[in-house]
Amino acid sequence: MRNGPLLVTFFTGALLVAFFFIPHHSAQKMQSVMLDWANVVYAFALILGSITLWTVHQRKVTSRAPGWAFSVVTLSALAFMTGAGVLQGVEEGTLVNRFYNIANYHLVSTMFALLAFFIASAAFRAFRARNVEATLLLVTAIVMMIGRVSIGEYIWQGFPALTEWLLDVPNLAAKRAIAIGIGLGAVSTALKIILGIDRSYLGRS
Amino acid sequence: MTPELDTRLFEPGRLNLLIGLVLFLIFLFVNIARAKRGASMFIRPIAGLAAIEEALGRATEMGRPVLYLPGLGDMSEVGTLAAITILSRVARRTAELGCDLEVPGYDPVATTMLESAAREAYVQAGRGDSFRPGTVHYVSAQQFAYVAAVTGYMLRERPAANIFMGSFYAESLFLAETGNVTGAIQIAGTDQVTQLPFFVCACDYALLGEELYAASAYLGQEPIQLATIAAQDWAKAAAAIIVVVGVIATALGHPEVGRLRQTQ
Numbered sequence: 001m002r003n004g005p006l007l008v009t010f011f012t013g014a015l016l017v018a019f020f021f022i023p024h025h026s027a028q029k030m031q032s033v034m035l036d037w038a039n040v041v042y043a044f045a046l047i048l049g050s051i052t053l054w055t056v057h058q059r060k061v062t063s064r065a066p067g068w069a070f071s072v073v074t075l076s077a078l079a080f081m082t083g084a085g086v087l088q089g090v091e092e093g094t095l096v097n098r099f100y101n102i103a104n105y106h107l108v109s110t111m112f113a114l115l116a117f118f119i120a121s122a123a124f125r126a127f128r129a130r131n132v133e134a135t136l137l138l139v140t141a142i143v144m145m146i147g148r149v150s151i152g153e154y155i156w157q158g159f160p161a162l163t164e165w166l167l168d169v170p171n172l173a174a175k176r177a178i179a180i181g182i183g184l185g186a187v188s189t190a191l192k193i194i195l196g197i198d199r200s201y202l203g204r205s
Numbered sequence: 206m207t208p209e210l211d212t213r214l215f216e217p218g219r220l221n222l223l224i225g226l227v228l229f230l231i232f233l234f235v236n237i238a239r240a241k242r243g244a245s246m247f248i249r250p251i252a253g254l255a256a257i258e259e260a261l262g263r264a265t266e267m268g269r270p271v272l273y274l275p276g277l278g279d280m281s282e283v284g285t286l287a288a289i290t291i292l293s294r295v296a297r298r299t300a301e302l303g304c305d306l307e308v309p310g311y312d313p314v315a316t317t318m319l320e321s322a323a324r325e326a327y328v329q330a331g332r333g334d335s336f337r338p339g340t341v342h343y344v345s346a347q348q349f350a351y352v353a354a355v356t357g358y359m360l361r362e363r364p365a366a367n368i369f370m371g372s373f374y375a376e377s378l379f380l381a382e383t384g385n386v387t388g389a390i391q392i393a394g395t396d397q398v399t400q401l402p403f404f405v406c407a408c409d410y411a412l413l414g415e416e417l418y419a420a421s422a423y424l425g426q427e428p429i430q431l432a433t434i435a436a437q438d439w440a441k442a443a444a445a446i447i448v449v450v451g452v453i454a455t456a457l458g459h460p461e462v463g464r465l466r467q468t469q
Contacts, residue, residue, distance in 0.1 A: 017226075021219055025210040038281075042314055049313035049343030052320075056339040067361050104347070111349035115375065118382045126406040175398055178414040180444055182396045185418035186283040187229055188437040193286055197237075197429060200293040200421055201286060201322055 006196045013194030054078065140166060218469025232439040236432035246431035253392050253410035254423045260366035260390045261298050269365035270305035271295070274355065274380060275319055276371020276395065277348060279312040283418070284396040288371035289315070289322050290421035291394075295368060296326035300335065307364065308341040311351050316343045352376045356383040369393035369408070370417060373400045381407035394420060 012034070019031040057071035065071075084095040091097060129135040146152040147163030192198035240246055264271045273295055275288035292308065299306040308323060310316025320341035327336035344354045356379060359367070367384040369377070369391070377393075377400040384391050385407050393404035394412030404411040412420060415437070422430035447466065454462035 021216055021223055023211045023213050023216045025212065028211070045313035045317050046346075049310070049316055052316075052339065052342045053344065056342045059339065067357070070357065104350075107353075108347070108349045111352060111379075112375070115378065118378045122378060122382055122403065122406040178398050178401070181413075181415035181441065182398070182418075184229075184437050184440050184444065185415035186396070187226070188233075188433055188440075189283050189287055189290075189418045191229065191233060192430075192433050195233075197433060198290055198421060200290040200425065201318065202325060 005202055006199065010194055010196060013190070017194070050078065050082070216469065221465060222468055228443065229436065229440050232436040232443075233433060236435040236439070237429055239435075240428040240432035243428075246428055246435055248419070248423060248431055248434055251412065251416055251419070251423055253394065253412045253416065254420055256390070256392055256410045257295065257368065257424070258298070260368065260392060261295070261302055261304065263390055264299075264365035265302040265304040267365045268304075270307050270362060271299055271366045271368065272355075272359065272362075272364040272384075272389070273306060273308045274367070274369045274371070275308065275310065275315060276369070276373050277311045277351070277376065278315070278372030280314050280318065282372050284372035285312070285315050287394075287396075287417050287420065289318050291368075291370045291417075291424065292319055293322045293326045294421060294424040296323040297330045300327040300330035300332040303332075303335065305337075306340050307358065307362070309344040309351070309355050309358065310341060311344065311346060313343055313346065316341060348374065348376055352379045355380060359383050359387050359389070363387050364389050367391045369395070369404065370412075370420070371395065372397055373404075378403040378407065384408075 016031065016034065019027050022028075054075065057074050059065075060068045060071040061075065081096055081099065084099075088094040088096065123141070127134070127138045127141055129138050143159070144163050144166060146155065147159035147166075152159040152163075189198070193201065236246075261271060273292055275292060276284055278285035278288075280286075296306060306323070308319055310319055323341050324333075324336050327333050345351045358364075359380075360383065364384075364387070367380075367389045369380065370393070373380075373393075373395045374397065377395065377397075381391060381393060381404055391408035392410045392412075393408040394417035395401060395404060396414055396417055398414065401411065401413060419434050419437075422434050451463040451466060454460075
C-alpha cells in the first residue's frame, strides 16, 4: 500500500503522455474522462480548502491572535457568500453576483492599480548604477523608455529602431535560452515524478 | 452527418517529440546507471539554494517564521510540482531546526498536496508532533485576494525569510516588494520568464527558470536525483547541436531541416 500513490502517479502520468501521441478517438475520450475526474477532485479539494480556511481563521478569532478582526471579516464573507450562493445561485442579479461586481471587482482593480507604485520602487532600486551590469541595465532601460514613447522619435529618429533591436535580438535570445532550459527542466521534473525517482512530493527521500 | 472518428494510433506530426522523449529517457537511464556505479555527479553551486539554509538558520535565531509561497499554479503546472518537492526539503529542515513555517495556498488541490508533503516531511524528521495544523492552509483562488492576505501576513508577522517557489504571475512584484519592505531575506524561483526580472529586482536571490526544477535534487544531494540533472544537461547539449545544425542548414539553403523541429 505504501507504493500505492507512486503506482497511481506512474499509470496516470504514463497514460496521459501516451494519449498525447495517440489521436484515436477512444484514447482522446479517455483523456477527456480523466480530465473530468480532475475537475471532480478539484471540487472536493475546494470544500476541503474552505474547511481549513474556516478552521485557521476561527482559531485566530477564538485565541484573539494579532489581526483577529481581519479573520472575522474573512469568516463573515465566507459564510455570507457561501450561504447566498447556495440559496440563490450565482447568476446575474443574485446577491453573490451583485456583491462580486460591487465589492470584489473594484477591490481587485484597486490592487492591480497599486502595481504601478511597486514597479516604480523596484525600478528605482534596480536602476542604481552600482556596477557595470547595473549601469548597462540602467542605460538599456532609459533607451527602452525613451524609444517606446512618441517624443523619443523627435529626440532621435533611431530610438524606435534601437528599442526594436534590443527587444528582438539580445532580449529574445536570452528569453529563448531560458525557455529552452525551462522546457527541458519541465520534462525532466515530470519524468522524475512519473517514474518515481523524485518522491519528495510525498514527503519521502 | 456525423463527423468522422479519428482511428489513427499515432500522430505523425509529433514524431520529433516522441524521438526527443525517448532520447531524454535514454539520457536519464544512462546517467542513473552511472550514478549507481558511483560516478561523481557535479552540479554547479546555485547561490539561491545555498542561501535557503542560511535563511532558515536566520529565522530560527530570530524566532520568527519562514513564509513559503508555492505560486499560483495548479497541479497541471510543473512549477507547482517543483514547489511541492522543494517545500518537502524546506519543511524537513524547519522541523529539524524547530522554526515556524507558514504556507498559504492558492489552488485547493495543490494546497492539499503541499499539506501532505509538509506533514510527511515533519514525520520523516522525527518531529511529526510539532507539525502545527494550519501550517499549510488554503487562502483564496482569487489572485489579488491571495495577494492581500499574504502581504497582510508579511506586514503583521514580519517573517524572517520569504521563499517564493513556483509559477507566479502579476502578483510576483507585490509579494516580493512587500517582503523587501519588511526586511526579510528573500529567495525566489519561477519558471515564468516574464516575472523573473521582478524577482531579480526585489529579492536577495533568484533562481532562473530551470534552476527551480533542479532545486529539489540540489537540496537533497542524492546521486540518483543529481543524475537527472546530468541527463537534463545532456539534453540541453543535444538541443544546442540541433539548433546549430538547423541554423547552418537553413543558411545553406535547406530550410526543410529546420522545419523538422516543428510539431502539430
